[in-house]
Amino acid sequence: MKRFFVMMMATVMVAGTFFTYHTVQAAEESLGGETPEHLTLTWTDSPKTTQNFTWRTSTDVTESVVQIVETSNYDGSFDSSEMVENTGDSFTFESDEGAMQVHEAKATALEPGTSYMYRVGSGQQGGWSDAASFTTEAGGDKPFTFLFTTDTQSAASTNMTWGYGIWGDIFDKALTQYPNARFMLLSGDIVDRGDEQIHWENWFKAAQQQLPTINMVPTMGNHDVYGTGEKNFAAQFQLPENGPEGEKEFAYSFDYSNVHIAVLNSEGDLQKQAEWLKQDMAASDKQWNIVSFHRSPYHSHPDRASLDVRHAWTPVFDEAGVDLVLSGHDHAYMRSYPLYDGEKVTQDKGTTYIIGGSAGPKFYEMGNQPWMKVKFDQDKQIYSGVTVDGNELQFNVTANDGETVDAFTMVKEEPFAGMNFTEWGENLATNDQMKTWSISLNTNIDGSALKADHVQVKKSNAEQVDVSIAVENSNTLTVTPKEPYEPGTYYMMIDQNLPNETGKALKNNVRAEFQVE
Structure with missing residues (x-):
């Protein structure tokens, strides 16, 4: 049988929970100081193009600022003309240990697959965190x-x-x-x-x-x-x-x-x-x-x-x-x-x-x-x-x-492996008025007719493109953007739900990357 022992002064473990004896402070004193603490990175939106920052200070500091610059343009300071500054918000959180000011800021319009240097703080000298770095999610389905x-x-x-x-x-x-x-x-x-x-x-x-x-x-x-x-x-x-x-x-x-x-x-x-x-x-x-x-x-x-x-x-x-x-x-x-x-x-x-x-x-x-x-x-x-x-x-x-x-x-087995569909890229039209993407698909897989249950086209920044879908014949699907594609990288996904012998719906995914010049 497993046993767990700890030896410490004024600390015990009861019913699987650690309790430390200390006097619970009334929320009068302020936790933290002028310099940011508890700096944490999270996302509320796309990891490709955004980054959220949370930190805390004393309640005397209410301003919330993040400065960010691509690592390739960072020379050890944030004085570069390439630096972008964003302001955020803060609120006072009352805890049993005292009050603290929680700061939240967000960087947007970032480039996918890019390393950035940043710092957070009040915007005043002495109120900045140390510089740190993060990297945005790469464009496409990269490892x-x-x-x-x-x-x-x-x-x-x-x-x-x-x-x-x-x-x-x-x-x-x-x-x-x-x-x-x-x-x-x-x-x-x-x-x-x-x-x-x-x-x-x-x-x-x-x-x-x-x-x-x-x-x-x-x-x-x-x-x-x-x-x-x-x-x-x-x-x-x-x-x-x-x-x-x-x-x-x-x-x-x-x-x-x-x-x-x-x-x-x-x-x-x-x-x-x-x-x-x-x-x-x-x-x-x-x-x-x-x-x-x-x-x-x-x-x-x-x-x-x-x-x-x-x-x-x-x-x-x-x-x-x-x-x-x-x-x-x-x-x-x-x-x-x-x-x-x-x-x-x-x-x-x-x-x-x-x-x-x-x-x-x-x-x-x-x-x-x-x-x-x-x-x-x-x-x-x-x-x-x-x-x-x-x-x-x-x-x-x-x-x-x-x-x-x-x-x-x-x-996962590659979807539709050996199922006779044209090579990606051969059917991308390049006319000046409208560009379309056509896929030739086998009409039958394991006795189940192949249908485009779910078709999406997205830009590299994950923004979805509005498209119309037409079945031209028994094995060709044409996806047409409602507005002309702008130059860049795009991704197309087709999902099909096929039930197996247990009745479970299995998703097959056809996906590809294509470029528009």
């Missing part, structure tokens, strides 16, 4: 890597043995192994007591070197919502507001390259999110669909089953063809077999469920369930690097001592 970990909760300290220092160390090791990772997906229980700002203070402090350099994709866990914890979470992250009513910024989705990622709140309204997720996934034109939340529907702990999550959400995953579910809560790593309706199936017919173990000091006992394919219950913190390259997804799990915990590859 990329993201990081995944979970359950960074600990005692309210930055101690490297039993505090949030462990999380900072894991974050650093992950970025050392994957220096070009584009974001960190953290599936809940970020802190141990969401309503106690002292935990957030130490979480931010432990990762203060890493957070300004890579985007965060946070998920709420049961410890994050303790008391008024939802307010602390919402105050400190800017997130997409495309989720269902009542779950804005707690449930959300975004696209990155050929991946669609939906984040859910397993502590919220499960049914409302299920209905939203159906619509969200149906609208996705991406090759890979990933969902993340805290409580796994297929647990690794002997007796921590989240049956309400299983009943509410796994039918939606089956129906939508979700490829991968990333969660936490059980503090022991598990990878399931691909599952459909709770039964083992092949990878192309089911969803693989991952429990990301622990990136904090707490570990749980591992159970033995029929859905488990890989188990790891050693008392080691772990992180994962996920690389997506076209129809291939590589998942590598590493422990804090460098041990490889798990490694696997998911491959």
Whole structure:
């Protein structure tokens, strides 16, 4: 049986939760100072062309400014004529530790696949952060890597043995192994007591070197919502507001390259999110669909089953063809077999469920369930690097001592492989009045007539092009823009839903890049 011991002064762990004895301060003193702290990168819109910045200061500082310049034009200062300055907003957040000013700013009209240097602050001397950098998402469906970990909760300290220092160390090791990772997906229980700002203070402090350099994709866990914890979470992250009513910024989705990622709140309204997720996934034109939340529907702990999550959400995953579910809560790593309706199936017919173990000091006992394919219950913190390259997804799990915990590859068969469609680019008209794109498609795949259920054309900045669609004959589809294409790079996606023998709708995707001169 696993046991967990810590020795510290004035700190105990009760019922799986860390409590630090300290006098709760009335919200009179101001947290922070003139210089920005808790600097965090997130997105509320396209990662190709936008970037959000959040930081905090004392309540004496209300101005919110971000200065940004392409790295190629950065000479060590922000005095370049190429520098762009954006102003944002701020608000006062009252916590149990004191009041602080939270600043939010956003850069827009950025170039895809471009490295930028930036700093944030009040706009006054002495009120700037250190310079840091980020890189926007590349145009097109280019290969990329993201990081995944979970359950960074600990005692309210930055101690490297039993505090949030462990999380900072894991974050650093992950970025050392994957220096070009584009974001960190953290599936809940970020802190141990969401309503106690002292935990957030130490979480931010432990990762203060890493957070300004890579985007965060946070998920709420049961410890994050303790008391008024939802307010602390919402105050400190800017997130997409495309989720269902009542779950804005707690449930959300975004696209990155050929991946669609939906984040859910397993502590919220499960049914409302299920209905939203159906619509969200149906609208996705991406090759890979990933969902993340805290409580796994297929647990690794002997007796921590989240049956309400299983009943509410796994039918939606089956129906939508979700490829991968990333969660936490059980503090022991598990990878399931691909599952459909709770039964083992092949990878192309089911969803693989991952429990990301622990990136904090707490570990749980591992159970033995029929859905488990890989188990790891050693008392080691772990992180994962996920690389997506076209129809291939590589998942590598590493422990804090460098041990490889798990490694696997998911491959999607190329849609319509060997199905007789013309080579892309041969039928692109180039007349001055209107440019069209024609595709010759086989009319029958496995006895199911091929139809263009969903056709989209987008610019490289993800802006959708208004098109009309016509079927010229039994095997040719013509897509015509309603306004002439401007010169540039465009992407076309055709989705077709084909039911398999289980009745599950499988999405096939034809996609291509084309240039207009």
